[in-house]
């Protein structure tokens with residue numbers, strides 16, 4: 001870990017790691033496997049493939065770990081909120097057990113790689129606690145502890161101490177882990193061929209077109225966070241994105257565990273080298289019209305850690321699959337040589353490792369005990385239906401919004417605010433800056449045409465359909481869109 005904490009508004013991981021830049025694709029290439037995206041999923045997949053002797057490259061539009069991975073809280077855990085009792089109910093005990101064992105195997109795999117490669121990334125094993133402050137939730141957490149334990153996870157319900165507020169108890173998973181994700185990726189990415197600044201523009205069968213040349217690959221892995229090829233696969237119809245916010249406090253006292261809560265306004269906490277990460281305020285991307293996410297975290301920080309200084313803040317988002325299970329494996333029956341790793345629902349450390357293990361085995365023709373559960377072609381009607389209907393409703397509203405929603409007049413837009421404004425017959429996404437200058441971009445998302453929403457917490461335009469994001473001048477921030485919405 002380099003530097004000391006000096007800046008705000010970027011993650012503590014980015015502030016303490018310098019990742020040496022890599023060259024773009026030098027021209028046309030033919031390889032055995034091409035991985036699109038150099039986040040946690042892409043680098044791990046390339047690393048494991050290379051260990052099997054596969055000739056693999058990684059194509060990265062920006063830089064290693066420049067996507068969601070740089071803004072994670074980096075808990076490596078099979079404790080993914082309240083999940084095991086629900087998986088048992090919806091999918092049965094066998095599938096729930098596979099989910100548990102797969103994620104526990106992913107934790108062990110991190111330990112093995114870090115040990116083998118001697119990576120200094122602050123990897124440490126410690127318990128993870130899912131706590132509640134609400135009396136009505138205690139029974140549900142007790143049931144979660146029983147369900148997880150019955151599936152083979154070392155889990156129990158317990159009372160916790162060491163947090164600056166009272167809780168009603170927590171589900172404890174023993175032997176979980178945390179680390180510095182960029183220190184880890186800095187080391188691992190040096191082991192594989194990565195072409196940075198190389199955006200993939202189009203993929204057709206084995207041919208990949210980038211802005212720096214073409215790649216012909218026997219196997220193509222989409223580790224781009226959100227798979228951006230809409231057909232086949234249709235991942236846009238099977239997941240949406242949720243955002244969350246993090247504050248980093250100067251805090252010398254170590255926490256003896258990682259903490260998470262599903263209560264309304266519940267906080268996620270973990271400690272790293274003199275810094276405490278405080279996370280929360282999750283919402284569907286494009287659905288925070290009133291904003292105040294950082295403000296609420298700041299209030300919590302002031303209340304619970306009055307002597308601590310805020311040294312950084314950041315946010316990130318992740319893909320939320322309808323049935324709560326990531327999509328890992330073959331992209332589509334029509335493209336058996338394409339693979340995908342997405343839908344990590346904010347638990348992408350274990351899911352990235354699992355993706356790497358499953359995709360490596362599929363490319364190498366090996367059996368993988370977890371592949372079937374995560375198969376992207378599955379459809380679990382009972383587990384998927386409620387989220388599927390909600391997403392369809394959200395898309396319908398966003399696509400037809402122009403017909404029903406009255407736009408603002410430019411004169412009514414306050415300085416420092418954004419809104420949809422009609423100019424002539426067209427609707428525009430407009431932001432009026434502090435000097436009164438109007439920044440005008442298209443109100444339509446270039447992905448599939450939904451109307452964008454203003455995100456006052458971050459001064460961005462966010463798409464409620466599938467989560468693409470743009471700055472107020474229309475530059476692309478987050479996919480699945482692959483270009484900005486500026487004119």
Ligand SMILES: Cc1cc2nc3c(=O)[nH]c(=O)nc-3n(C[C@H](O)[C@H](O)[C@H](O)COP(=O)(O)OP(=O)(O)OC[C@H]3O[C@@H](n4cnc5c(N)ncnc54)[C@H](O)[C@@H]3O)c2cc1C
Pocket residue numbers: 036037038039040041042059060061062063064065066067068069070071072073074075076077198199200201223224225228242243244245246279315316317318341342344345346347348349350351352479482
């Ligand atoms: C606030 C927050 C906290 C979280 N905390 C945790 C946690 O504690 N534990 C945990 O397990 N998970 C956590 N997660 C989830 C985890 O951070 C993510 O699931 C994970 O980082 C995703 O990694 P990825 O490699 O799939 O995506 P990314 O890191 O986004 O990587 C995708 C890469 O693909 C590149 N790319 C995209 N399109 C193209 C293209 N066309 N051509 C070339 N490259 C392209 C991007 O530039 C990017 O670098 C958290 C998520 C959030 C939102």
Ligand code: FES
Pocket residue numbers: 236445446447448449450463464465466467468479480481
């Ligand atoms: S992200 Fe799909 S329409 Fe905007």
